[in-house]
Amino acid sequence: MEVIRLPADMKAWAKEQKAAGKRIGLVPTMGFFHAGHLSLMRLAASATDKLVVSLFVNPTQFGPGEDFAAYPRNFDQDSRMAAAEGADVLFAPADRDMYPEGFATVVSVKNITNHLCGACRSGHFDGVATVVTKLLLLSGADCAVFGEKDFQQLAVIRRLVADLNMDVSIVGHPIVREADGLAMSSRNSYLNEAQRRTALCLYESLVLARQQAAAGILDASELAGRIREHIVSHDGTAVEYISFVDQRTLAPADQVDEHTRLALAVRIGKVRLIDNGLLLVR
Numbered sequence: 001m002e003v004i005r006l007p008a009d010m011k012a013w014a015k016e017q018k019a020a021g022k023r024i025g026l027v028p029t030m031g032f033f034h035a036g037h038l039s040l041m042r043l044a045a046s047a048t049d050k051l052v053v054s055l056f057v058n059p060t061q062f063g064p065g066e067d068f069a070a071y072p073r074n075f076d077q078d079s080r081m082a083a084a085e086g087a088d089v090l091f092a093p094a095d096r097d098m099y100p101e102g103f104a105t106v107v108s109v110k111n112i113t114n115h116l117c118g119a120c121r122s123g124h125f126d127g128v129a130t131v132v133t134k135l136l137l138l139s140g141a142d143c144a145v146f147g148e149k150d151f152q153q154l155a156v157i158r159r160l161v162a163d164l165n166m167d168v169s170i171v172g173h174p175i176v177r178e179a180d181g182l183a184m185s186s187r188n189s190y191l192n193e194a195q196r197r198t199a200l201c202l203y204e205s206l207v208l209a210r211q212q213a214a215a216g217i218l219d220a221s222e223l224a225g226r227i228r229e230h231i232v233s234h235d236g237t238a239v240e241y242i243s244f245v246d247q248r249t250l251a252p253a254d255q256v257d258e259h260t261r262l263a264l265a266v267r268i269g270k271v272r273l274i275d276n277g278l279l280l281v282r
């Protein structure tokens, strides 16, 4: 596996691969790999000839007071894990090379960023959309794989790729969970033992909502009330949002149907976790 640091070298590598008729798969990441990242890598590798994994903790998607400085990093371990998954390139640029002096462009996706995480994390999706646009262009990706845990992010990326006529297929990978149901996330490493137990309340909320919906309770505000009650019964939790949305538009849903996704953001102490899932499978 080749480690590429400079955007210009990444572009040159991609150009060479294209000239040789290779299809390039990209898995954009912020590192600190877990089994979820590895599944994305496997999927991208299976769909293309060459696998690029990008590792870049993108400063522009973190707001003031968020965890940019504390975000877990372990380059050597990530590099070994990506190589073991058969990555051809680990693209790990420096901040100054991704955002050199004079950098002044922002890719901003409207409307679908007004809800959920977009409403709570001002500027977050501008940072994501801008860096993902750069990563797609630099890597020459034919296909890029993203996890569905960040399903609003996935919707934002699908939107920008369609709007900017980019020739890349965006593939979502189902949430990868721990044995007890907790959605895998690099941020789970912040949790102490007690918080790790508490964190299960997100997945339990999803299960609860599915059970209630299957029993015929389809009113979103009634379901949200029951979920909130369940979450706040755990010490040290603070609900950021409990939202029922139409997964095609991300518009709030009053009644649950087969397009409705429950999306949750909950703080466990200082650790912000998200989860989501469809409620009815018909």
Ligand code: PAF
Pocket: 028, 029, 030, 056, 058, 061, 128, 131, 132, 150, 153
């Ligand atoms: O999901 C992530 O890890 C990041 O938001 C991404 C897509 C790599 C952009 O920095």
